[in-house]
Amino acid sequence: MEASGYVTLSRLSGLRREMDLVANNIANIGTQGYKSQGAVFSEFVATVPDGRSLSIGRATAWHMNMTDGVLGQTGGTYDLGIQGNGFFQIETPDGPRLSRAGAFTPSASGELVNMDGLRLLDAGGAPVFVPPNARDIGIAPDGTISADGVPVGQIGLWQPVDPLTLTYAGGNLLAAAEIEPATGGEIHQGFIEESNVEAVTEVARMIEVQRAYEQGQSFLDAEDERLRNMIQTVGR
Amino acid sequence: MKALQIAATGMAAQQMKVDVVSNNLANMSTTGYNARRADFADLHYQQYARPGTISSSDGSMLPTGIQIGLGVRPTSVSVILAQGSLTETGGDLDLAVEGKGYLEVTLPSGGSAYTRDGALKRSADGLIVTSDGFPVVPGITIPSDARSLSISNDGEIYVYFDDQVDAQLLGQLSLVGFTNEKGLEATGSNLFVESAASGSPNVGTPGLDGLGILRQGYLEESSVDSVREVTELIKAQRGYELNAKVITAADQMLAATTQVR
Numbered sequence: 461m462e463a464s465g466y467v468t469l470s471r472l473s474g475l476r477r478e479m480d481l482v483a484n485n486i487a488n489i490g491t492q493g494y495k496s497q498g499a500v501f502s503e504f505v506a507t508v509p510d511g512r513s514l515s516i517g518r519a520t521a522w523h524m525n526m527t528d529g530v531l532g533q534t535g536g537t538y539d540l541g542i543q544g545n546g547f548f549q550i551e552t553p554d555g556p557r558l559s560r561a562g563a564f565t566p567s568a569s570g571e572l573v574n575m576d577g578l579r580l581l582d583a584g585g586a587p588v589f590v591p592p593n594a595r596d597i598g599i600a601p602d603g604t605i606s607a608d609g610v611p612v613g614q615i616g617l618w619q620p621v622d623p624l625t626l627t628y629a630g631g632n633l634l635a636a637a638e639i640e641p642a643t644g645g646e647i648h649q650g651f652i653e654e655s656n657v658e659a660v661t662e663v664a665r666m667i668e669v670q671r672a673y674e675q676g677q678s679f680l681d682a683e684d685e686r687l688r689n690m691i692q693t694v695g696r
Numbered sequence: 697m698k699a700l701q702i703a704a705t706g707m708a709a710q711q712m713k714v715d716v717v718s719n720n721l722a723n724m725s726t727t728g729y730n731a732r733r734a735d736f737a738d739l740h741y742q743q744y745a746r747p748g749t750i751s752s753s754d755g756s757m758l759p760t761g762i763q764i765g766l767g768v769r770p771t772s773v774s775v776i777l778a779q780g781s782l783t784e785t786g787g788d789l790d791l792a793v794e795g796k797g798y799l800e801v802t803l804p805s806g807g808s809a810y811t812r813d814g815a816l817k818r819s820a821d822g823l824i825v826t827s828d829g830f831p832v833v834p835g836i837t838i839p840s841d842a843r844s845l846s847i848s849n850d851g852e853i854y855v856y857f858d859d860q861v862d863a864q865l866l867g868q869l870s871l872v873g874f875t876n877e878k879g880l881e882a883t884g885s886n887l888f889v890e891s892a893a894s895g896s897p898n899v900g901t902p903g904l905d906g907l908g909i910l911r912q913g914y915l916e917e918s919s920v921d922s923v924r925e926v927t928e929l930i931k932a933q934r935g936y937e938l939n940a941k942v943i944t945a946a947d948q949m950l951a952a953t954t955q956v957r
Contacts, residue, residue, distance in 0.1 A: 476697055477744065477764060479949060483699035483942045484738070484765035487706030489935045490713060491736040491768055499762070520744070522762050534733070535778060563735050565774065565878045568895035575735050575771040577893075592875040592898070593906040595795065628763055630740040631771070659938055670945045677952045684956075 463508065464683055467516050468676050474501055474519030475673045481522070482666045485657045493561030493632055494655040496525045496662075524626060524634075529560075529656035531648060537597050538564040538572060541653045546617030546645030549581040550574060550633060556581070558618060558639065561632035562652045566590050572615075576631050583616030583641065601646040617642040698766065699946035705767030706939035709736050712770050713932040720920045728793075728812035728886055729918040730775045731925070739766040774878045780919035782911060788845045789816040789824065792916040795908020797871030800833040800899070801826055801887065808833070810872055810897070813886035815915055828885050836867040847912040851902045871907045872897045 478499040488494040500521040506514045531541040540562035542548070547558035557578075564580055567573045572580040572588040579587045583603065590597060594607035603615035620626050620636030629635040716734045723729040744762040782792045791814030793799070798810035811826065819825045822837045838845060842855040851869035874880060879893030890897060903909045 476699075476949070477762065479946060480698045480702060480764045483702035483706070483939075483946065484767060486935075486938045486942050487702050487709070487768045488736070488738050488765070489706070489938060490709060490931065491738055494738055497763075497765065520762050534776065536776060561735075561737065563772075563774070566876045568876055568879065568893055570875050570895075575774070576737065592873070592895070595906040628738065628741045628765060630738055630765070632737040659934065663938065663941065666942060666945050670949055673949050674952045677956055680956055 463514055465680065467514070468679050468683070470504075470516045470518055472673060472676045474499070474517065475669050475676065477519045479666070479669050479673075482662055482669060485662050486659075486666075489655055489657045489659065489662075491561075491632065491655050492563060493529065493559060493653050494657065495529075495560070495634075496655070496657045497628070498523050498525060524628075525656060526623075527656050529654045531651040532654045533650060534652050535650045536563070536652075537599075537649070538566070539650055539652045540564065540599060540615070541648045541651030542617065542645050543648060544645040546619055546642035547634065549585065549616060549618045549639065551579045551581055551587070552629075552633065554629075554635075556585075556639060557629055557633035557635055558620065558626075559633050560653050566592065574632070578631075578633075580615065583614045585616070588613050588615055599647060599649040601648065603647050615647060617645045617647070697946055697950060698764065699942055699949075702765070702767040703939040703942035703946065705739065705769065706942070707936055709734075709768045709770055710932045710936040710939065712773075714929065714936070716773055717925050717929045717932065720925050721922065724918050724920045724922060726813075726886065726918050727815050728780065728916045729920065730777060730780070730812075731918075731920045732773050733776050734770055735772045735774065736768050737771045739769050741765050775880075775882075776919070777877055778919040780917040782914040783917055784913060785915050786913050787815075787915075788847075788912065789818065790814060790913055790915050791816060791847065791869075792911045792914040793871065793902075793908045794911055794916075795906075796877070797873050797900075797902065797907040798888065799869065800872050800897070801830045802833060802835070803830060803887075807889070808897070809883065809887040809889050810874075810880065811886050811888065812916060814910075826886075832869070834867060834870070836869075838866065847910060849903060849909040849911070851910050869902070869910065870899050871902045871910070872899050873905065873907050874898070 481497050481499050485496045499519045501517045501519050504516040504518045508514050550557045550559050564572045570592050582588045591607045598606045605613045618639045619642035621638040621640050625637035627635050713734045716732050720731045741763040793812050801809045803809050815827050816824050824832045824836050843858050844856045846854045853866040854863035856863050875895035880888035881891045900907050
């Protein structure tokens with residue numbers, strides 16, 4: 461019987477993790493450029509002493525939902541939304557990171573930084589400098605920045621070499637093992653990509669998780685009942 | 697179960713958004729006010745199973761592992777830099793800045809503050825001051841016998857006297873630009889002060905060096921877009937409700953746990 465208890469426990473702890481994921485998705489429903497996360501239950505095959513095997517479902521993998529979020533119009537000069545493939549490259553003390561969050565601002569020294577003060581990097585991997593005296597800054601779909609009609613730089617779009625190595629790094633950043641210039645994406649000035657969390661889907665998942673959890677609970681109850689009966693019958 | 701705390705960070709974030717929206721709506725008619733926007737970022741992540749963890753007794757490995765985020769945090773409440781529309785007032789000391797730039801004001805402490813609110817007044821002794829009575833740099837006094845006053849687009853102040861045909865140049869108003877306007881620290885009363893993030897003030901003549909021009913007889917209205925604010929409010933409210941729902945669901949799961957014999 462121990463096995464059925466452990467199988468259920470593993471399922472329950474997986475469901476709790478999934479609940480945490482759903483909670484995190486919902487908490488980030490208003491986070492720009494956020495990509496929703498899903499849990500994947502996978503089979504863990506354990507060998508049991510008498511030579512047979514036992515299959516346990518565990519939530520030990522996840523996936524990142526890479527669909528584009530809605531581009532919300534803000535009108536800001538340095539609000540940049542990416543449509544299609546690609547990420548901004550952000551310089552951090554831990555190395556380059558990728559991001560789809562598009563709210564930037566010039567720093568005191570004139571370099572474009574994100575809202576945490578980390579520098580945005582251009583197509584060549586160098587900081588993006590914006591002339592402070594420019595009256596009008598335009599950013600073209602290919603990332604070219606022009607100050608009063610004169611091109612002054614180009615914001616680059618990047619992608620991970622292996623999308624499977626993408627992990628969440630917090631602060632609207634994603635980490636990847638290796639990155640390369642991306643093609644197929646367009647930058648839209650005056651727009652910000654909103655979170656791609658869909659409220660309906662998340663609420664449906666939440667209910668699903670909750671009910672599955674309660675089901676596991678009642679299964680444990682039933683197992684307990686069965687054992688109790690067995691002990692009483694055999695022990696009589 | 698972390699869902700409770702995670703949802704709490706979500707509720708706090710949405711609450712902050714409502715606070716920002718309500719401040720914007722409250723300042724819908726404030727001269728020279730620019731709407732603010734709250735931006736958020738995901739909090740750090742907890743690594744449950746690292747990629748490469750053995751997933752079965754035959755040695756197969758997890759390709760991705762599992763990461764659980766711990767919620768959301770506000771990163772900034774920044775000013776949305778947008779030109780408000782100009783309303784004609786006809787006042788000779790009503791100035792609107794069309795384009796970039798701030799008027800410099802001397803605070804009672806002697807420090808400088810910057811404003812886009814151009815509803816200027818005369819003090820008892822003729823000094824040009826803001827509505828709060830702070831003198832506008834460079835501290836120009838209008839003679840009491842001046843008949844009328846004219847301010848050019850580039851900030852030159854001329855006065856006309858009854859006994860003179862030609863106008864007399866009193867002084868020159870300058871505008872101040874910043875590398876990072878969003879980095880200015882708002883101190884209330886339509887005033888901003890310089891911060892380490894804003895960069896140092898670049899004083900210049902209106903119309904030059906990327907600075908805007910001055911328009912006499914106009915005031916810049918608040919740039920709050922009420923439709924946008926209301927949609928933000930709806931989004932924040934629904935977001936708050938969703939997070940509250942997560943708390944309920946997590947609570948029920950915990951209750952189910954305690955009911956196991």
